[in-house]
Amino acid sequence: MAVVETERHAHILVVRINRPERLNALNLEMRTRLAEAWTEFRRDDQLDVAIFTGAGRAFCAGEDMKESLARGQPGGTRPEIEDPFMNGALEKPVIAAINGFAMGGGFMLVERTDLRVAVREAVFEVSEAKRWLLGGYNHGHLANLPYPIAMEMALGFRFTAERFYEIGFLNRLVDADQLIPTALAMAEHLLTLPPASRVNTVHMMRQMRPVPSSEQQRLAAALHEHGAKSDLIESRAAFAEKRQPQFKGWDNPDDRYRLPSLDASTG
Numbered sequence: 001m002a003v004v005e006t007e008r009h010a011h012i013l014v015v016r017i018n019r020p021e022r023l024n025a026l027n028l029e030m031r032t033r034l035a036e037a038w039t040e041f042r043r044d045d046q047l048d049v050a051i052f053t054g055a056g057r058a059f060c061a062g063e064d065m066k067e068s069l070a071r072g073q074p075g076g077t078r079p080e081i082e083d084p085f086m087n088g089a090l091e092k093p094v095i096a097a098i099n100g101f102a103m104g105g106g107f108m109l110v111e112r113t114d115l116r117v118a119v120r121e122a123v124f125e126v127s128e129a130k131r132w133l134l135g136g137y138n139h140g141h142l143a144n145l146p147y148p149i150a151m152e153m154a155l156g157f158r159f160t161a162e163r164f165y166e167i168g169f170l171n172r173l174v175d176a177d178q179l180i181p182t183a184l185a186m187a188e189h190l191l192t193l194p195p196a197s198r199v200n201t202v203h204m205m206r207q208m209r210p211v212p213s214s215e216q217q218r219l220a221a222a223l224h225e226h227g228a229k230s231d232l233i234e235s236r237a238a239f240a241e242k243r244q245p246q247f248k249g250w251d252n253p254d255d256r257y258r259l260p261s262l263d264a265s266t267g
């Protein structure tokens with residue numbers, strides 16, 4: 001069984017991640033197959049719009065914790081080939097058809113898409129605060145969300161599809177049997193536009209998305225190092241073993257009160 005399936009609908013490509021027994025968690029094989037699929041989509045002049053979806057009850061559960069534990073390192077392994085969807089090189093629009101859970105790295109896949117339709121039962125979570133030494137500080141910023149909602153996202157709270165639709169993160173909210181038909185209808189609308197208009201408009205809109213400043217990114221890098229690194233693996237081991245984690249917090253307890261500052265990160 002292929003972990004990534006593709007199907008063509010004239011000028012539309014449906015990309016489906018297909019590891020439902022693991023809630024479509026991202027292992028190296030899946031990342032590699034996705035990179036291949038997005039490269040094929042980019043290079044094929046007969047394909048103009050993609051729909052990105054998942055099989056089963058999850059869109060994507062994010063990092064494959066068992067693979068990370070087997071490697072002894074947190075985070076996924078990047079494939080050897082470049083992924084144009086992930087590195088920003090893909091010029092063509094992508095519509096997310098979110099069929100269920102979109103958690104952690106799965107949420108980040110949704111975040112990179114241009115238009116989004118979700119089933120009413122979908123659940124979303126930015127999981128970095130649960131797995132790393134710094135929560136997902138940038139996701140609410142990228143989505144232009146108000147500070148308290150961005151904070152809620154950064155601290156690992158879960159969001160229903162209805163809430164995300166209300167705050168403007170999703171374009172459409174539908175019943176499960178209407179998910180792919182609605183995404184296809186959106187794709188068909190895009191195909192009615194002049195090709196240059198479609199490509200240029202998507203490119204311009206992407207350039208207008210806010211990003212953290214270079215100083216803020218340096219501070220984030222410092223905060224990613226500020227704490228007990230053993231907690232990175234402990235968070236994943238506890239998840240895999242279905243138990244409460246035993247976090248250390250800081251190797252030096254005084255570091256709790258010695259946070260890196262924005263001013264220091266610019267020096």
